[in-house]
Amino acid sequence: MAEATATTEHVYVPLWRVRLSLFWKSLRTNWAMFSENPIGLIGLGVILFFALFALAHPILMNTIWEPRVYDPISGYDMEIPFHPSPPSARHLLGTDPLGRDILSQLMYSTRYEFALGILSAVVTVVIATTIGAVSAYYGGIIDTILMRLADLVIMVPFLPILIVLSALTDVGMIELALVIGLLSGFGGTTIIIKSQALTIKVKPFIEAARVAGGSDFHIIFRHMIPNLLPISLLYMMFVVTGAIFSEAVLSYFGLTTIQMSWGIMINTTQLFGYLLRFDTWYLLIPASLAITLLCAAFYLVGRALDEVVNPRLRRR
């Protein structure tokens, strides 16, 4: 007896440490697969760049930028007689028709774009993974109802609904993120995750968990959903792209109550009639390019993750 405890003590490792080392190992192999693909690395680089860009704004505002001049919403530079002004040493990307610094606006908006994208992606994934797992696990009438609902939501034209909604009510960043998250969470993402959940449902470990006396709730949340998370993560990336794009389009049409975002910057340009003038390129191009780059970056990371997560696309 004493010998037995001694040996178990010798090899005893706490469970969390086993899990952590397993997690670390799978992270390393997945990273090795991910980093083989230059496209994914480029995407990740762009996302990191924008993250730093967003983080730099409060620092710059507190150090070298005087808030009265550089505030993204209420700033005004009185030393320049005519706004919009082209890029100069004082304003690296010029000023907008209201005399506000464009670089400051661009950086300030970045954090909201991230927040919007991530919030809607999280909402989508929580809903889609839960519904997908529940619907695959129970089947029958629950499955039918949830999948017909998904069919209906897929059919709903996304942008038109958002336009009608935001024209009739005040839609801010959080409402927008929730609506986008709900619409994509109940729609296409659910169907894809459910098809994945169906393949997990028939695996032996689910059977084993049931034999061991695990409740439905336990099986769904402890055994199925952790196995669905990789594919959920993949679809998060595509939802982020969609959310940022939708926000930009709605703000560009002037339908949101958001104070400052990349879409609002283009909207301001349009309101003041500088849209089709190439001499004031600094009003239109930075914001549009930022939207395009961030959307493309999340899309590229999604594509690269697809190759890691989806065994059919793997090269080996």
Place this chain on the structure above:
Amino acid sequence: MWRFLGRRFVQMLITLLLFQAVTYFLIDAQPGDIADLLTLDPNIPPAERERLRAQLGLDRPPAERFITYIGNFYRGNLGVSFQEYPRPVIDIIKERLPRTVVLFLTASILSFWTGFVTGKILAWRRGGWIEYASTITGVTLYTVFTPWFALMMIWLFAVALNWLPAGKFLDPLKWLDAPISANAVFARMIWSSFFALVIVFVGFWFSNRVPRRQRLVLRAASLLVPLVGMLLYWRLSGLGFYAWDIARHLILPVLTVTLIAYGGTMLLTRTSMLETLREDYVLTARAKGLPDKVVRDKHVARNALLPVWTGLVFSLGNSVSGGIITETIFSWPGIGLTLLNSALVADIPVAMGTLTVVGVMTLISHLIADIGYAFLDPRIRYH
């Protein structure tokens, strides 16, 4: 097949009803109604306000109003536009729908065809700078911020080069003494191009069934006959000038939508081709010594078409949504622009009507997708 279609039709009707219910109650749940708008003047007494609400039926419960609306809808009465009072909504939709359909059908077919052909070739030539360049182009076109891309196209072709008009459906100055309305000219344009396309299609269809020498003659004829026919028709009817004005306005939006949709199709074809290339029968076909072109076009591309077809149909559905963006930026007076404008001024009958039309268009495109599968993959059967 017919039974499948019948059942599918019933399902579509139910889906449409649900869709209408959701949109109706969503819009109804918004604060304020048309009576508030009509009685903005504070001098109007409350009793008069209530009388107006009763007259408009706004005092009745939402469920009752919804049933009335649905009853009227399926009898073809979509209500009256608030903005262009007393014009019926159905009139507005009849006028705008062909413009949207023409724009997106042309662009979708063009982008599908070009995307499929180039994707096919690119998958065959892997590696090197071509692969990187094509992937970057594809991803850029796929993820570019659509309004910006459309603006850049306008800037390039309409402002800098001044080749094409910047937007709108026609140039009003040229239409001052036009003999018939623009919509009549547009209808004739649709019909004449439809017949021309049918001739081209039938000609090419038959040309695959005749010997090689006659094939070229037949193909040339099936291209030349409609072309000459179109020229003669517009020349003799004296409307060519007006038709050309509309066509000129159509080029830039079609080009923009085509390019945006092209990226997605090209990337999808390429991925799908690469997956199919790994199949064993491709190896067999090559081992048999078939020429590369035959392997590529007959063995690989035919089987790689299925996911691309799904992509096309989903993009058709999306292009209706995306159409709002393109139509707004090009001021192309189609369904999308109408929807946006009516939503902006809270013209609820028009917003409801156009939203329903968009829903119907999405439903139809999904139906076409399912029928297309059966043709593309003989293993898929509908019962």
